[in-house]
Structure formats: C-alpha cells, structure tokens
Amino acid sequence: MSAIAAYYNDKSILITGATGFVGKVLMEKLFRTSPDLKVIYILVRPKSGQTLKQRVFSILNSELFSKVREIYPNVGEKIRAIYADLSKDDFGISKEDMEELLSCTNIIFHCAATVRFEDPLKYAVQLNVVATQKLLLMASQMPKLEAFIHLSTAFSNCNLKHIDEVVYPCPGEPKKIINAMEWLDDAIIKEITPKLIGDRPNTYIYSKALGETVVQEEGGKLNIAIVRPSIISSTWQEPFPGWIDNVNGPGELIIATGKGLLQLLTVGPMTVVDLIPVDTVANLILAAGWYTAVHRPKTMLIYHSTSGQLNPCYCKKMALQVMATLEKTPFEKAFRRPCTVFTTNTIAKQFWKAVSHRIPAIIYDFYLRLTGRKPRIVKLMNRTLNAFSKLEYFISQHWEWSINNTEMLMSQMSPEDQRVFNFDVRQLNWLQYIENYVLGLKKHLLKEDMAGIPEAKQHLRRLRNINYIFNTVIFLIAWRLLIARSQMARNVWFFIVSLCYKFISYFRASMLKA
Numbered sequence: 001m002s003a004i005a006a007y008y009n010d011k012s013i014l015i016t017g018a019t020g021f022v023g024k025v026l027m028e029k030l031f032r033t034s035p036d037l038k039v040i041y042i043l044v045r046p047k048s049g050q051t052l053k054q055r056v057f058s059i060l061n062s063e064l065f066s067k068v069r070e071i072y073p074n075v076g077e078k079i080r081a082i083y084a085d086l087s088k089d090d091f092g093i094s095k096e097d098m099e100e101l102l103s104c105t106n107i108i109f110h111c112a113a114t115v116r117f118e119d120p121l122k123y124a125v126q127l128n129v130v131a132t133q134k135l136l137l138m139a140s141q142m143p144k145l146e147a148f149i150h151l152s153t154a155f156s157n158c159n160l161k162h163i164d165e166v167v168y169p170c171p172g173e174p175k176k177i178i179n180a181m182e183w184l185d186d187a188i189i190k191e192i193t194p195k196l197i198g199d200r201p202n203t204y205i206y207s208k209a210l211g212e213t214v215v216q217e218e219g220g221k222l223n224i225a226i227v228r229p230s231i232i233s234s235t236w237q238e239p240f241p242g243w244i245d246n247v248n249g250p251g252e253l254i255i256a257t258g259k260g261l262l263q264l265l266t267v268g269p270m271t272v273v274d275l276i277p278v279d280t281v282a283n284l285i286l287a288a289g290w291y292t293a294v295h296r297p298k299t300m301l302i303y304h305s306t307s308g309q310l311n312p313c314y315c316k317k318m319a320l321q322v323m324a325t326l327e328k329t330p331f332e333k334a335f336r337r338p339c340t341v342f343t344t345n346t347i348a349k350q351f352w353k354a355v356s357h358r359i360p361a362i363i364y365d366f367y368l369r370l371t372g373r374k375p376r377i378v379k380l381m382n383r384t385l386n387a388f389s390k391l392e393y394f395i396s397q398h399w400e401w402s403i404n405n406t407e408m409l410m411s412q413m414s415p416e417d418q419r420v421f422n423f424d425v426r427q428l429n430w431l432q433y434i435e436n437y438v439l440g441l442k443k444h445l446l447k448e449d450m451a452g453i454p455e456a457k458q459h460l461r462r463l464r465n466i467n468y469i470f471n472t473v474i475f476l477i478a479w480r481l482l483i484a485r486s487q488m489a490r491n492v493w494f495f496i497v498s499l500c501y502k503f504i505s506y507f508r509a510s511m512l513k514a
C-alpha cells in the first residue's frame, strides 16, 4: 500500500476552503485513497441561501464525488462541517466545536482565501493574512498536530523573475499593515493601496505574500510547509479528466473565446502559460503533508507546484488547441464565431478591441433594442475585456521557479506513492489535456449537453453567413462612398470592370471555339 495513503488513515484532518476548487479535489482524493481516515473537519459558512448541511450534501452528490460514492456510500459520516466565517473574530466557531478541533486535529490544510484580484485591501488582508494568523494561533494550541500545510501562490513574488523556495520580504510589515487596516478609513485605504502593494499587480497577490511572511514569522515551533501553485486548471487524470467548476483564470478566457466574446490574445509565440492541473496540486499537497509530518524537516519547506520548468505549455499552442477543440465541439449560443487574433503590438491591440469587440457589441445591442429585448452584450463585453486586462499580466511575462524541494519530495516517495500521488508534470500531454479542459468547461461548468453540438454548429454557420453578408454590405458602402469622392478610386473601378468584361468575353469565345 502507498505509505502516504496509509499515513492519512486514522487521522483527523482539518481543511479550510473545502468548498472551493482546490479544497474539494483535495477532500475527494483523501476519501478515495485513505478511506479509513478518522474524520475530515471542514470550516464552512452558509452561502447563497444554503445551510452548511445543504452545501456539504451538494458537494458529496456532485459528479466530482461519483467515484467516492461508489466505493464509500456513507462518506458523509466522515465529514464534520463546522460553522466558521474566517472574516470574523474567532471565526465564529462555537466553544464546543473549538474544543473538539483543538483536541483532535492531526493535520491542517489551509486552502481558504479570497482569490479575487481586486478585492478591497482591507478584505484581502482580513482573509489572506489575519485569518492565517488566527489559524496558526489555533494550531499552536493543538497538542496532536503533526503538520500545517499553507496554500499560497507561485505569483506571491511575481515582482521577481526568478523565484526561489524562500519567503521574500514584502513591502510593509504584516503587523503594521493589519493594524493600519483596522483603524484607517476605507477611502484612505483605497487611496494608499497602489503605494502599499508596490510592484505587485493586485491586492490578492500582495495579501498572499503578506500571508507567507505571517506563516514564517508566527509559525513558531509548528511543522509547516507552504505549497505555491501557479495557474490552477481542470483535473488532468483524477477522478476523471477535465473536471472543473469555476471560471477563475484561464477558464474565463476560454469561455469568452468559445462564446465569441474574446477574439484577441496578446502573447508572443514563445510565451509560457504556467498551468498546473488541480489534481496535481492536490497530490503535491498531500505528499507535502505526509513528508512534513513524518520527516519533520528542520526548516519550513516551500514547494512550487508549477509546470514551466519541466514541461512548458506555450500560450499560442494552447490557444490553437482551444480553437481546434471548439471547432469540433462548439459552445452553444455563441455571440460570434470563435476566432483569435494574436498580437503584442499596443496599437493593434487597441484597434482590435474597438473594431472587433466594442463595435460589434454596440451593433448587437442596438439590434436587441430594435427587437424589443434587453441589451446586454456591451456590458458583457466590457466585463470580458476588463477580466482579460487583469489576467493578461500573467500570460505576457515569463517566470522561473526553483523546484528543488518539489523534486526532493518526489525522490523521497516510493514508486507506489509516485503513482498514487502523481505530481510529475513531465508525463502530461498538453494537447490532450487542453482538449479535455475545454470539454470539461462545456460539460461541468456551462452544463451544456453533447447532444446539442449539431445545433451549436448550425448556429455558427448562421453566424458565419451573417458575417459574410455584413462584411460585403460594409465593403460596398465604403467603396460607393470612395468612388463618389475619389477620381483614382473611379479609375481603379473602371479598370477592374473592363478587366472582368475582357475575361468573360475571352472565356465565352474560347467556349464557342471548343
């Protein structure tokens, strides 16, 4: 049996962020590989009108957990959902629940965070720094705790081009920043945010960097490791290829491309997009948890969960594969035919944004208004272009991450562990992976049925014909205006017409001879 799987059997595991993208995959894997684990405590808040029970029920009944349900029908009995809102003091956890957590927990996986790039700094600090600080304090009171795994991001130091497996100093001391967030007025915080975050692109990245400093400074004697994933994407292999349930990062751009909203990619041919499949991240987290608890390294280790060094995914190649998959299996009800223009030129970029994005959106909304419907495309287009401008930062640059600790971890694992908790991205075939990713977005996120593909293709053919007619009309109008105003245009026109006439006469004469 796998040593890592055996380690988690009989353990009480606390997961924060278990209702999120990474948390769910982590929990699923734990149940599948270590069914004899004692309990998984998850810190959950009620959301979107759902109680804790309802949230857990819908996760366990989701497609992601279908394999777990097969092998382990009573899986719900091993989950203890504990009410907690990490933005509140003491997380709002009841006294009894807190006592149980403190006395029983063996391992903590801290995945919870706010991942929105532009949350107000106060909220980002509250979630990604203060909550981490409080969780560390809780952890320090857990006598049975063996390991604390903190999830950060590979981009926490994206102001550097080469990133080592160390915690770098961050502008501003966490304690001072936390203090300032408590008493400063929201308007003032907003004003000083750009100065505080310095050369980091947004409040999310900055707060994650501060979070790492807090882990390093306040981890005390705890057995801690930090895992830094890059851009987390759909599952590669487990529990099945292509599972994804959120639009963060690439998902948003792929959907916008598939729906015909986004037709622009500002990348050079050799730009690498550092994708890392979510199941690979979960496997690395579990391996790091085992290693930290069993081998107790003297210093806190940081593991980069990235792909660029070992098996780079080139952005242009990825986009072409996205397009090829969309050709075979298009998304339904597209606004326009999917098409991608690659450019790194700023002027060309602005031109394409206006001509091929904003103007068609305005025309379409005008048409919706004329037909008595509510205009919505301009709003959607603005949102798409805004999201694109925020994500662009991560695909227009190149970073290098050291992976010594990650490779060391792999070398410490038995062949069986390497198979069961595989995070070796060298084995990944990007073309196959991207195809599954696009299909996964269609199926699991957009909830589109494969039976609707003929209709989606028919819709795209209609859009192509409309496009042809539209372009021809625009060309004729432009040409007519030009002829009316320019002698040269008129000469060109007569030249073309007489050429056509001569060609037809010649053709007819040679037909008659034959």
Ligand SMILES: CCCCCCCCCCCCCCCC(=O)SCCNC(=O)CCNC(=O)[C@H](O)C(C)(C)COP(=O)(O)OP(=O)(O)OC[C@H]1O[C@@H](n2cnc3c(N)ncnc32)[C@H](O)[C@@H]1OP(=O)(O)O
Pocket (backbone or CB within 6 Å): 115, 116, 117, 118, 153, 154, 155, 230, 231, 232, 247, 248, 249, 250, 253, 254, 257, 265, 273, 315, 318, 319, 322, 340, 380, 383, 386, 387, 388, 390, 391, 394, 395
């Ligand atoms: C060919 C392709 C190649 C691809 C090539 C890949 C490259 C891909 C690089 C990625 C690189 C990431 C690298 C990060 C590495 C980490 O560690 S990041 C962790 C993950 N986090 C993320 O990815 C979060 C990214 N997203 C965000 O932060 C925010 O969505 C953005 C982009 C800043 C936009 O924020 P915003 O303008 O406030 O927009 P948002 O609140 O999301 O939505 C506004 C409104 O639109 C609505 N809305 C949202 N989505 C939709 C939708 N799809 N339709 C309609 N309405 C919508 C919302 O409901 C909302 O409505 P209201 O509530 O206002 O009524």
Ligand SMILES: NC(=O)C1=CN([C@@H]2O[C@H](COP(=O)(O)OP(=O)(O)OC[C@H]3O[C@@H](n4cnc5c(N)ncnc54)[C@H](OP(=O)(O)O)[C@@H]3O)[C@@H](O)[C@H]2O)C=CC1
Pocket (backbone or CB within 6 Å): 016, 017, 018, 019, 020, 021, 022, 023, 043, 044, 045, 046, 047, 084, 085, 086, 087, 110, 111, 112, 113, 114, 115, 127, 151, 152, 153, 154, 208, 228, 229, 230, 231, 232, 233, 246, 248, 249
């Ligand atoms: N996704 C990515 O591309 C990357 C993510 N990461 C890191 O991985 C970790 C997980 O990210 P991911 O799963 O994608 O993020 P998600 O947004 O999918 O999940 C975030 C989780 O945190 C929980 N959470 C947020 N706020 C609170 C709160 N106030 N109280 C209790 N729980 C809360 C959410 O709960 P709820 O369901 O109630 O909202 C959810 O379970 C994060 O630390 C992130 O920084 C790192 C690199 C890339």
